[in-house]
Amino acid sequence: MGKLLGWSEIELELEQLESQELRRKLHVVRSPQDSYVIRGSQRLLSFCSNDYLGLANHPEIIGALRQGARLYGVGAGGSHLVCGHMQPHVELEQALSECVGQEASLLFGSGYLANLGIMGALASRHTTFFADRLNHASLNEGALLLRAKLVRYQHMNLSQLSRLMSLEKNRQKIVATDAVFSMDGDRAPLEELSGLCAEHDAWLIVDDAHGFGLLNAGRGSLYGTRLATDQIVYMATLSKALGGYGAFVAGRQILIDYLVQKAKSYIYTTAMPPAMAYAMCHALQVATMAHEKREHLSRLIQVFREGASTLGWELLPSDTPIQPVMMQTSKRAMILYNRLLERGVLVPAIRPPTVAQARLRVSLSAAHTNEDVLKLLEVLDGLLKRE
Ligand SMILES: Cc1ncc(COP(=O)(O)O)c(C=O)c1O
Numbered sequence: 001m002g003k004l005l006g007w008s009e010i011e012l013e014l015e016q017l018e019s020q021e022l023r024r025k026l027h028v029v030r031s032p033q034d035s036y037v038i039r040g041s042q043r044l045l046s047f048c049s050n051d052y053l054g055l056a057n058h059p060e061i062i063g064a065l066r067q068g069a070r071l072y073g074v075g076a077g078g079s080h081l082v083c084g085h086m087q088p089h090v091e092l093e094q095a096l097s098e099c100v101g102q103e104a105s106l107l108f109g110s111g112y113l114a115n116l117g118i119m120g121a122l123a124s125r126h127t128t129f130f131a132d133r134l135n136h137a138s139l140n141e142g143a144l145l146l147r148a149k150l151v152r153y154q155h156m157n158l159s160q161l162s163r164l165m166s167l168e169k170n171r172q173k174i175v176a177t178d179a180v181f182s183m184d185g186d187r188a189p190l191e192e193l194s195g196l197c198a199e200h201d202a203w204l205i206v207d208d209a210h211g212f213g214l215l216n217a218g219r220g221s222l223y224g225t226r227l228a229t230d231q232i233v234y235m236a237t238l239s240k241a242l243g244g245y246g247a248f249v250a251g252r253q254i255l256i257d258y259l260v261q262k263a264k265s266y267i268y269t270t271a272m273p274p275a276m277a278y279a280m281c282h283a284l285q286v287a288t289m290a291h292e293k294r295e296h297l298s299r300l301i302q303v304f305r306e307g308a309s310t311l312g313w314e315l316l317p318s319d320t321p322i323q324p325v326m327m328q329t330s331k332r333a334m335i336l337y338n339r340l341l342e343r344g345v346l347v348p349a350i351r352p353p354t355v356a357q358a359r360l361r362v363s364l365s366a367a368h369t370n371e372d373v374l375k376l377l378e379v380l381d382g383l384l385k386r387e
């Protein structure tokens with residue numbers, strides 16, 4: 001039997017992480033999330049958050065949150081099945097299903113909880129779970145907890161996926177993919193993936209955390225796609241383009257009914273604060289009408305990509321607001337991260353093991369102006385000249 005972890009082992013492990021420069025640190029932001037944030041004592045131009053439409057600090061949505069709290073209070077008081085299922089939840093679920101073109105939807109506390117819930121409901125240890133290597137960690141978490149067989153395929157390598165699926169003939173199969181990959185910004189070939197799933201009688205879970213609110217006029221990655229199977233589970237978060245908190249699963253009514261019975265991370269947790277659900281109804285309306293914001297964001301993406309590649313930075317093939325600037329080493333990523341900070345610009349350095357290759361993860365938002373992006377490019381240019 002393994003020895004129980006004691007205080008000295010915990011201390012040792014923290015020291016080891018520190019000495020390897022792998023200890024994660026928290027930084028306090030003292031302002032709302034916006035193009036500029038106050039972090040500690042510094043005012044920083046931020047290319048850090050997933051607030052792609054700039055709704056996290058939107059006056060109308062702040063007003064809706066206030067109004068929601070006045071009408072329904074702050075807390076839900078219980079789980080959905082006990083007493084916490086409230087009018088704003090129902091209205092938000094209806095609006096979300098309509099928006100993404102699915103029969104029904106179900107709210108979860110967060111994207112992490114939604115992914116756990118889907119897996120717990122659909123999979124067992126008899127399931128083989130196929131995951132793109134670059135999927136978000138929360139998609140794999142459910143498979144690991146359930147002791148399902150986890151098979152990771154190379155990023156978007158569908159011929160490898162097909163071969164691997166053929167090897168699992170007599171097992172239940174689930175394929176999971178980010179629709180927009182959170183660290184690379186590229187998009188999964190959903191139609192082709194659905195074709196493979198149809199061929200192998202597999203379920204397809206699509207995590208659209210970074211596509212919902214942006215792609216297909218904000219209706220998300222699946223909207224308008226020709227799918228070859230109806231064994232599809234769509235998941236998206238309210239914490240990125242909608243600027244709030246929470247997540248939802250959408251699909252056939254029968255799937256949603258099943259999740260209400262089986263998804264433990266839905267059943268055994270308090271419902272989302274009703275004021276947040278009320279505010280998210282409003283955020284959804286703003287997001288679906290935000291065509292100008294999306295157009296502005298597309299122009300910023302273009303300006304950044306053209307500028308950064310002209311300067312000689314290595315980018316990835318992404319047409320989304322996630323624009324990684326690739327680094328040869330983690331050390332260089334950290335040096336450049338700190339130099340950007342000295343110049344008042346916040347761009348997170350993402351390093352292995354989170355990603356295979358270190359990078360500065362630039363994320364753009366409709367809250368940025370053209371000048372903000374030009375400032376980032378000017379600072380990046382200055383860094384190259386200094387090296
Ligand atoms: C692709 C993806 N899925 C799921 C999540 C988890 O969502 P949430 O932050 O709502 O828990 C995230 C990010 O946080 C993500 O990037």
